[in-house]
Amino acid sequence: MKNLKDLVRTNIWQLKPYSSARDEFHGEASVFLDANENPWNLPYNRYPDPLQWKLKTRIAELKKIDQHAIFVGNGSDEAIDLIIRAFCEPGINNIATISPSYGMYEVAADINHVACLKVPLTENFELDGKKLLEKTDICTKVIFLCSPNNPSGNLLEREEVYKVLNTFQGIVVIDEAYIDFASEPSFIRDLSYYPNLVVLQTLSKAWGAAGIRLGMAFASPEIISVLNKIKYPYNVNQLTQEYALKVLSDTRRMQEQLKQILNERERLTELFSQSPFNYKIYPSDANFILVEVGDADRMYQTLIGEGVVVRNRNNVTLCKGCLRITIGTPDENEKLLKAMKRLII
Numbered sequence: 066m067k068n069l070k071d072l073v074r075t076n077i078w079q080l081k082p083y084s085s086a087r088d089e090f091h092g093e094a095s096v097f098l099d100a101n102e103n104p105w106n107l108p109y110n111r112y113p114d115p116l117q118w119k120l121k122t123r124i125a126e127l128k129k130i131d132q133h134a135i136f137v138g139n140g141s142d143e144a145i146d147l148i149i150r151a152f153c154e155p156g157i158n159n160i161a162t163i164s165p166s167y168g169m170y171e172v173a174a175d176i177n178h179v180a181c182l183k184v185p186l187t188e189n190f191e192l193d194g195k196k197l198l199e200k201t202d203i204c205t206k207v208i209f210l211c212s213p214n215n216p217s218g219n220l221l222e223r224e225e226v227y228k229v230l231n232t233f234q235g236i237v238v239i240d241e242a243y244i245d246f247a248s249e250p251s252f253i254r255d256l257s258y259y260p261n262l263v264v265l266q267t268l269s270k271a272w273g274a275a276g277i278r279l280g281m282a283f284a285s286p287e288i289i290s291v292l293n294k295i296k297y298p299y300n301v302n303q304l305t306q307e308y309a310l311k312v313l314s315d316t317r318r319m320q321e322q323l324k325q326i327l328n329e330r331e332r333l334t335e336l337f338s339q340s341p342f343n344y345k346i347y348p349s350d351a352n353f354i355l356v357e358v359g360d361a362d363r364m365y366q367t368l369i370g371e372g373v374v375v376r377n378r379n380n381v382t383l384c385k386g387c388l389r390i391t392i393g394t395p396d397e398n399e400k401l402l403k404a405m406k407r408l409i410i
């Protein structure tokens with residue numbers, strides 16, 4: 066990897082960040098008259114911890130990683146935007162990613178006036194590391210990978226990901242929003258070998274807390290401090306910090322729900338491949354299945370008519386005829402199956 070200083074935009078490297086009252090005073094005190102807060106209505110009258118240390122302590126313990134290697138933000142989407150803003154000079158630099166994949170990489174790039182180079186996956190949604198690297202140019206600062214990938218559901222082949230990590234001189238982001246559902250370990254363990262690696266995870270999927278907006282980025286403390294420098298001072302509110310701690314304290318509940326989702330994923334996969342469906346199912350390491358149903362638009366509308374909403378991916382690269390179906394409760398999945406059968410029989 067290049068020096069971090071040469072990768073970060075010059076104005077960001079030189080930026081003197083906003084310093085809040087909460088940044089300037091650390092320690093114990095009984096009277097806080099430093100932040101123009103209302104003295105009543107505790108605890109929500111107070112500004113939250115800008116660096117979320119209590120929450121990071123728990124995440125560090127859970128993920129077996131240094132607290133200073135953790136960024137938390139308003140969903141993974143905040144981290145995606147900050148990474149692009151930290152490294153890519155608008156109108157000059159670009160990012161590279163795979164197609165199909167999560168739409169936010171390109172949207173965040175567009176908002177920042179940063180071009181997005183897209184390399185199609187193979188027919189089976191596999192990554193060709195060499196092809197991706199060949200697509201990059203001297204202006205490419207960041208590569209976004211997503212594994213397990215959305216909307217295809219598969220893990221990218223590890224060897225191909227290493228090829229990218231070993232060769233690319235800029236930042237490599239691996240979005241692991243669905244890693245808890247996967248049969249392979251996270252790339253977090255590779256952070257000590259790859260100073261250019263950023264791993265994204267979230268509380269929005271397996272942890273069941275999409276509503277509180279809490280995303281995590283794991284990277285070298287140097288990269289994390291760049292992200293901290295440019296984030297909004299209080300990017301994660303007090304209610305979210307508290308609820309996230311609560312969610313992360315109950316790993317048993319998460320594990321139980323995870324087990325049910327994986328059971329249901331297996332059951333639906335099995336059923337879809339049998340008659341009367343006979344659909345093409347793409348193997349999934351996530352909490353959804355990409356299913357090729359033929360006339361996806363028609364099936365989508367029929368399901369809507371039955372009150373069941375899935376994601377129509379018919380117009381997405383390599384996904385013609387496909388619906389992306391999230392695994393619900395056993396009850397919800399039964400309703401889906403019933404509605405689908407009605408169209409066939």
Ligand SMILES: *Cc1c(COP(=O)(O)O)cnc(C)c1O
Pocket residue numbers: 139140141142143167211215240242266267268269270275279280
């Ligand atoms: C759902 C999802 C996320 C989660 O984003 P949040 O902002 O944390 O809710 C991130 N990446 C991918 C690929 C996703 O599908």
